[in-house]
Amino acid sequence: MINRILIRVKVVQMLYSYLLTQSEFHIDAAPEAPSADRRFAYTVYLDLLLSVMELSGISTARARGAHSLVVERVLRENRVGAALAATDELKTTLTRGNSDIDGMRPYLQRVADAVAASDAFRDYKKIKNRTPADDARFWSVVLETILLKDPELSAFMRTVPGFTGKGLEMGLDAAKVSLAAFGDARLGYLTAKTDLQRSLDKAYDLYYGIFELMVEITREQRKRLEAAKEKYVPTAADLNPVTKFVDNAFIARLEADEAFAGRMEKSPMHWGDDTVLVPRLLDAILSSELYAKYMEEPVGDYASECEFWRELCKSIILPSDDLAEAMESRSVFWNDDMQVMGTFVLKSLRQMASAPEGEPLPFLPQYKDAEDEAFGPELFTLAVDHRDEYRSYIDRFINAEHWDPERLAFMDIVIMTCAIAELLNYPSIPVPVTMNEYVEIANSYSTARSGQFVNGLLYAVSEYLRAEGKLTK
Secondary structure, three states: OOOHHHHHHHHHHHHHHHHHHOOOOOOOOOOOOOOHHHHHHHHHHHHHHHHHHHHOOOOOOOOOOOOOOOOOHHHHOOHHHHHHHOOHHHHHHHHHOOOOHHHHHHHHHHHHHHHHOOHHHHHHHHOOOOOHHHHHHHHHHHHHHHHOOOHHHHHHHHHOOOOOHHHHHHHHHHHHHHHHHHHHHHHHHHHHHHHHHHHHHHHHHHHHHHHHHHHHHHHHHHHHHHHHHOOOOOOHHHHOOOOOOOOOHHHHHHHHOHHHHHHHHOOOOOHHHOOOHHHHHHHHHHOOHHHHHHHHOOOOOHHHHHHHHHHHHHHHHOOOHHHHHHHHHHOHHHOOOHHHHHHHHHHHHHHHOOOOOOOOOOOOOOOOOHHHHHHHHHHHHHHHHOHHHHHHHHHHOOOOOOOOHHHOOHHHHHHHHHHHHHHHHOOOOOHHHHHHHHHHHHHHHOOOOHHHHHHHHHHHHHHHHHHOOOOOO
């Protein structure tokens, strides 16, 4: 029910926010024209990061078949060691032998044992749902209070050529800064993925919320009819009102549906507390020709009662500026959801009109299938993990005479990154479908020229990927 059109939009939005605000984890470059202290500090810096890899159970030995340390399972599962192992700068350091990790390795098993027995590790294991920031803080503590406090390892460090006490301190500080940056970046990544899922969940809340709004509008009219009877001088119409609207068979069935009633009890919408939106929508309905015509006609069958509410939604409720304003104030995730969710509400109302009596109402599921449910998180991850590769494809086809790569609209880059991720990783989605969807997103969310630009560049990239044998569909 949450279709791929909306999922693509939300992935683009979350990727834009994430890439705009992230703090990159990176390995510092070697200092230029360094002093003795800075030169040794950089050696210590690399050695400490490689030590974290070893203490995570990832061998840095260049010899084939070299054994990794025996370490606790929790340490093998931490994100920092794996991230360091994937870093090109550290791979180059190991290949060129520009570190003292080989000399440190004989001491690291004892350090690993000390880590496993430490209070810091016991506290770390107690943390539920450990974040990358927790991982990074833990390793900073290990480096400072356990590894560099090991007497034999400390003695070895003093034998390294160029040793200076100041350089040792500076190297430790630099390692802690890189670890902290990693924690910030990965936490931002996880936050973005969580926000993506929350956004999709909120869209589904909105789908049900529109049905809940129908019920609350009806309840508001019931209150008005009851209040009219309590007037000081009620009229005959007040005492004996026409209740066709409040007795609508579809609304009665909606209120009686057990699954729907259970969802309303836990609903985040709470339209009943809205003293502005619900009365205004009811006033708009009561003053409409649609309502007047409905009230003049005799009570129809269930299907016609359902169709009445479908027409109310299509012509009065969904286009309402009051509803749009209420949506904006309630959730930042609903700005782009109303049109899609409104379409599915109208589709559901048509299906409900023919639902057999006595059966639960056929509300749409959140996703069509498991593949659609996984599509958003997978696409986001692919776009993040391969963004540098995909950006290289984009830069390859930018005409420098007309477009400065450094001044491209950032949203265009994000849109094309997602599009390339989809082109390369979803063989069942036709290339024209992917290209058309992202061109539409560019037309809606970027600059006036973006749709045309994205279309042309994606076509060039897709042809290049075909020629390279990377795109085969």
